[in-house]
Amino acid sequence: MSEDHAGRMGAIHRELHSHLPPEPALRVKALESLLVEKGLLDPRTVDAWIEVYTEEIGPKRGAEVVARAWSDPAFKARLLEDAPSAIAELGFQGWASGHLNVVENTPAIHNLVVCTLCSCYPHALLGIPPNWYKTAAYRARAVRDPRGVIAEFGEVVPDEVEVRVWDSTAELRYLVMPARPPGTEGWDVARLAALVTRNAMIGTARDLAPRVGGR
């Protein structure tokens, strides 16, 4: 075999390898194709789910829920009493929205949500959890040292404020309702919703006061 020929074969070899999906992708594809053939999985469900969670949901729905609660005391009361029914009013049912509890931050209480087992999360309201939510570091330390974890996110919970940690499960998930920041009197729901961050609804952020220049 000439050197030239060996070079060409090497190029073909690399081309084949660049084309072959990574092993886990092949495994998912195998699983999906078998389930579809057996009529146990509709590929349109998979495509629709990916589109919705990639493009649409994010934490926007959760932010709207919080902003509405800030603006409408009757809605807020219903939300704290029976979150699944209240979010159904907004049409926000979806994956894991059936068993949801909304916990309210007050001047005396700060709430922090974790899933110590895996990554249970109110997907229908917040989308896909951030990577840090799924790490062993967060899952362990949120319970052991919640103030320390919150501090790492650049937030300070004053000593006199009680920190409550909620461990999510498949049967019961949590959304934190942060406090409405001062200086937002008269704001409409859309403007308020823009202040509400994903981290605030998990509890790793507390202060949502609008910054100079907006954010």
Place this chain on the structure above:
Amino acid sequence: MSGPEAALLPREPAAGTPVFAEPWHAEVLAVAFALTRDGIFSAGEWADALGAEIARATAAGTPDTETGYYGAALKALESLVSAKLPTTGAALAERIEAWRCAYLNTPHGQPVTLAAAALPMAHHDHHHD
């Protein structure tokens, strides 16, 4: 802050970061969602299987990263499907090889179908780099 604490950073993804780093990450969760919704397994069974795989990965020293998480999610999905749908579970290994052959047999840029898996594998006996 040092050691494991650093794993919590960065706090927020940079603007424009895709929700899913790899298409298969999204596919794993989408299939788990569909099978949960259709009652093949319950949300509780999914959480238990995922929790068990994450614990196993942690015990094995798998890095505490997104790739590690989705690898555990894939294993949880495979094990639940194998438990609930044994015929499908038993066919998995062969089907993975069939897709591998199909990709290797299909020229780049053309749609990959399982039919291509049946072709002789021209480049199957090479050494891996």
